[in-house]
Each structure stands twice: as C-alpha cells, then as structure tokens.
Amino acid sequence: MEEKIIAAIIVSAIAFFSIYAFTPILIKFLQKRNLMVKDVNKSGNVMIPRPGGISILLGIVASEITLYLFFPISEILAIIITSILGFSVGIIDDKKTMGGWFKPLALAFCAAPILLLGAYDSNLDFPLFGSVKIPSLYLALVVFMIPIMGNTINSIDVLNGIASGVTTIASFALAISLFILQNYEIGIACLCLAFASLAFYKYHKFPSRIFPGDSGAVMFGATYGVIAIVGQVEVIAAVAILPAVINSFLFLSSVKKIVEHREIKNPVKHTDDFKLKSTDENHAPITLVRLLIAKKPLSEKQICNEILKLTAFSGILAVITAFMMGVKI
Amino acid sequence: MNTKIYSFIFVMWILMLIGGGLMTLIIGPFSLGNIGNIDPIILSGVKVGIALLLIFVWVLILTKVKNWIFKSQVKS
Numbered sequence: 001m002e003e004k005i006i007a008a009i010i011v012s013a014i015a016f017f018s019i020y021a022f023t024p025i026l027i028k029f030l031q032k033r034n035l036m037v038k039d040v041n042k043s044g045n046v047m048i049p050r051p052g053g054i055s056i057l058l059g060i061v062a063s064e065i066t067l068y069l070f071f072p073i074s075e076i077l078a079i080i081i082t083s084i085l086g087f088s089v090g091i092i093d094d095k096k097t098m099g100g101w102f103k104p105l106a107l108a109f110c111a112a113p114i115l116l117l118g119a120y121d122s123n124l125d126f127p128l129f130g131s132v133k134i135p136s137l138y139l140a141l142v143v144f145m146i147p148i149m150g151n152t153i154n155s156i157d158v159l160n161g162i163a164s165g166v167t168t169i170a171s172f173a174l175a176i177s178l179f180i181l182q183n184y185e186i187g188i189a190c191l192c193l194a195f196a197s198l199a200f201y202k203y204h205k206f207p208s209r210i211f212p213g214d215s216g217a218v219m220f221g222a223t224y225g226v227i228a229i230v231g232q233v234e235v236i237a238a239v240a241i242l243p244a245v246i247n248s249f250l251f252l253s254s255v256k257k258i259v260e261h262r263e264i265k266n267p268v269k270h271t272d273d274f275k276l277k278s279t280d281e282n283h284a285p286i287t288l289v290r291l292l293i294a295k296k297p298l299s300e301k302q303i304c305n306e307i308l309k310l311t312a313f314s315g316i317l318a319v320i321t322a323f324m325m326g327v328k329i
Numbered sequence: 330m331n332t333k334i335y336s337f338i339f340v341m342w343i344l345m346l347i348g349g350g351l352m353t354l355i356i357g358p359f360s361l362g363n364i365g366n367i368d369p370i371i372l373s374g375v376k377v378g379i380a381l382l383l384i385f386v387w388v389l390i391l392t393k394v395k396n397w398i399f400k401s402q403v404k405s
Contacts, residue, residue: 126349132357136373137380235349242338253392286399291334294399306331313335317342324346 007070008188015063015192019199023055027203027210037211041159041300043274051094051213056200057087060223063192071185075230078119079189079223085110086150086222090215103154103218107147110222114142119230126235127324142229148248149225149241154217155251156244156307158289159300161205163212165308167197167220170240173315174227177236177322186231193223206301233322240318243310247288271297333398340394344387356380 030036030049039046060083068076089106092098114120122138123131134141157163171194178187197220203209212220228237238245267284268276277297278290292298292306356376 124352126353127346129350129353132353134357137377235345239342239345242341246337246341249388249391250395253388253395286395288334291395291399292331310331310334310338314338314342317338321342321346 003070004184004188007067008191011063011067011070011188012191012195014066015059016195016199018062019055019059019196020202022058023052023200023203023210026052026055030210039160039208041270041274041276042207048208048211050211051091051215052200052204052210053087053090053094053213053215053217053219055210056196056212056216056219057084059196059199060192060219063196064189067185067189067192073185074117075119075186076189078114078117078230079226081113082110082146082226083219083223085113086146087215087219089150089222090154090213090218093214093218103151103214104147107150107218107222108143110150111143111146111226114226114229115139121232123232124234125232125325127321141234145229145234146222146225149228149237150218150221152241152244152248153221153224154214156247156288157212157217158287159206159304159307160208161201161304162307163217163220164197164201164204165304166241166244166311167224168194168201169308169311169315170237170244170318171197171224171227173240173318174224174231174233174237176319177233177240178231180319180322181233181325183231183233186227190227190231193220193227206304236318236321236325239321240315241311242314242317243288243307250286250288250291253286268293275299276303333401337391337394337398341391344390348383348387351383352380356383 027049035049035051036047037050039048061080064076064080064083068080086107089103089110092106093103120138120142122135123133124138124141125131153163153167156166171190175187175190175194178184178190200212200216204212224237224241228234267279267281267287267290269279271277275297276289276293276299278294284290288307289303292303298306356379359372359376359379
C-alpha cells in the first residue's frame with residue numbers, strides 16, 4: 001500500500017506541475033506563430049492561442065509512463081497508447097477541419113491497443129444487480145466507448161473552461177470510485193488525468209488564456225474512456241460525465257445525424273451586454289447551454305459555473321453508484 | 330435554479346440503474362431453451378435486439394423529458 005501512495009503522489013505531481021509549468025511556454029510559442037482563434041463569446045477581437053492539447057499530452061503521457069515504471073501492467077500501457085492516438089486524431093482535426101464522421105471512425109481505431117493488449121474484462125458490472133457476461137457485445141462496447149467519450153468531451157468544449165473543468169470533476173469522481181472498488185492502479189492512473197485537467201483548467205477557465213483545441217478535448221475524452229474500460233467502471237464513468245452525455249444526446253436528438261459541431265447553426269446569440277441568449281431559430285439544436293439560457297440570458301461565466309455544478313452533482317451520483325456496486329439485491 | 334435539469338440528470342441515472350437491472354436479471358440469463366437447439370449466435374442476436382429496443386424506449390423517454398423541459402423553460 002505504501003508503494004501505491006508514493007506512486008500516487010509522484011505521478012499526480014508530475015501530471016499537475018508539468019502542465020502548470022509548460023502551458024505558459026506553449027501560450028507564448030503559439031502567440032509567436034500566430035496560431036490563435038477568435039473567442040466568439042467575447043466582445044471585440046479577442047484572440048486565444050490554440051491548441052493546448054500539446055501541453056495536455058505532455059502531462060498525461062509523462063505521468064502515465066512514470067506510473068508504468070511503478071506498475072508495468074498492460075492496462076496502463078493501453079491508457080498511454082490510446083491517449084497518444086486520441087491526441088493524434090484531435091491534432092489532425094485542429095490542423096484541418098474534417099467531416100463529421102472522421103473523428104468517430106478514427107477514434108474507433110484508437111481502441112485497438114485495448115483489444116490487442118487484452119486490457120479488458122468482458123463482464124459489464126452494474127450497481128445493485130451484479131454483472132453480465134457479454135463477450136462479443138463487449139468488443140463492440142470497447143470500440144464505441146473511445147469515440148463516444150472523445151466526441152462527448154469535444155462537443156461540450158464550447159465555453160471557457162468547460163472541457164477541462166468537466167474532465168477534472170468527472171475524473172476525480174471516477175478516481176474516488178476506483179479507490180472505493182479497490183482498483184488502486186487504475187485509480188492512480190485516473191488521478192493523472194484529474195490532475196492534468198486541473199492544471200490545464202487554471203489557464204482554460206474564464207477568461208481563457210489558451211484553448212485545448214480538438215487535440216486536447218478529444219485526448220481528455222479518449223483517456224477518460226480507456227480508463228473506464230480497463231478499470232471496469234464503464235457505468236460509473238458514464239454517470240460521472242452525465243451533463244456532457246446529456247449535451248451530446250440533446251444535440252443528436254435535435255440534429256438527428258452525426259455532423260462536425262462547427263457545421264451546425266449556432267444555438268445561441270449575444271445580447272448587447274454580451275450575455276448569451278437562446279436563438280429564435282427553430283432548426284438550431286437544443287444543447288445543454290441553450291437549455292440553461294432558455295429562461296433568461298446568462299453571462300459566459302454564469303453558464304460555466306452552472307455546468308460545473310451539474311457535473312459535481314453527477315460526480316456525487318457516480319460515487320454513490322460505486323458504493324452501490326458492492327450491494328447486491 | 331435549474332431544478333429541472335438536475336431532475337433530468339437524476340432521471341437519466343435512475344434509467345441507467347433500471348437498465349442495468351434489466352440487463353443482468355432478464356436479458357443476460359434469457360434463453361430460448363424450449364425451442365430446440367438454438368444457435369448461440371442467434372440467441373445473442375435476439376438479446377442485442379431486446380437491448381436495442383430498450384435503448385430506443387430510453388431515448389424516447391429522454392426526448393420527451395427534454396422537450397418538456399425546454400418548452401417549460403421558454404414559457405416561464
């Protein structure tokens with residue numbers, strides 16, 4: 001147990017401080033190269049450096065490799081490789097906007113290391129009712145999980161600090177759940193993601209100094225998804241990230257097809273004091289943000305806080321679910 | 330403040346718990362034992378069909394809840 005505590009402290013520190021120290025350097029580098037995009041929710045021409053995914057890659061991979069030196073198990077190796085592949089898919093999308101189907105298909109291939117390394121168990125665990133063995137169906141779940149999680153985090157990355165904030169809260173809830181279930185090695189791996197996203201949140205929160213870009217958001221989602229699979233906590237992981245799942249669900253049930261999120265009509269518009277209000281366009285999709293501002297316009301910061309509160313609520317439900325895993329009806 | 334959205338999350342959680350129960354108690358052990366020697370792949374196909382039907386019902390319920398929340402938020 002002592003070795004696990006030491007490993008947890010070391011890898012968490014590496015994840016946090018590497019991103020905390022490297023991100024300002026990356027911001028200056030991206031500014032110098034003029035790799036910036038307009039922050040559409042700010043008045044004036046506010047330009048923000050992008051992609052911050054490079055910094056996230058550094059933090060997650062450095063900490064997970066260190067963890068692999070402590071515990072050389074195939075599950076951690078699967079996390080490292082899948083995270084790198086997730087980043088690669090995102091960085092392609094950062095450089096050139098691809099079609100709506102590119103990311104889901106490319107991310108499905110990112111699940112290959114999990115299958116090839118055999119870093120999964122085909123039992124799907126449910127709270128209260130035990131587990132169900134679905135060998136063939138589970139392979140499909142592994143292949144679908146990474147694209148779903150990658151796109152879920154990417155779809156919610158619409159306001160300052162949301163993608164990193166949601167990932168931070170959900171990852172801490174998932175890490176606590178893994179510790180409750182006594183899956184310590186993967187719990188520590190999840191701490192790496194939690195501290196990495198927390199460090200990035202410092203620069204991404206309102207008002208953002210850097211955007212994660214598709215590379216950062218997709219990598220957050222892919223890493224979260226692979227941890228859920230190798231840690232056998234798929235249901236808990238889905239519960240912890242429910243606001244983002246709801247956002248994707250709302251979007252898909254409104255648009256009724258898979259499209260690149262930049263291709264659709266903006267579901268929000270701005271008031272004179274640059275608050276966000278719901279658009280009057282009937283065909284614009286109902287997203288989580290549009291649902292939050294349906295009643296009255298809110299500032300970007302207020303919406304961010306609301307979404308993070310919703311994530312904290314689902315994080316609590318996830319921890320309750322973890323406790324319920326030990327109870328059988 | 331956004332009680333309805335918190336309720337939406339809570340409803341989703343409950344539906345996930347119920348779905349888990351149906352998976353482990355009904356769909357998992359489901360067999361067509363009395364109808365001759367059924368190929369396991371056909372049985373798996375039947376189970377997948379039932380699971381997809383449940384997902385369809387789940388999505389339908391959530392879509393209704395979503396529309397109700399959005400309309401009531403706009404009206405208030």
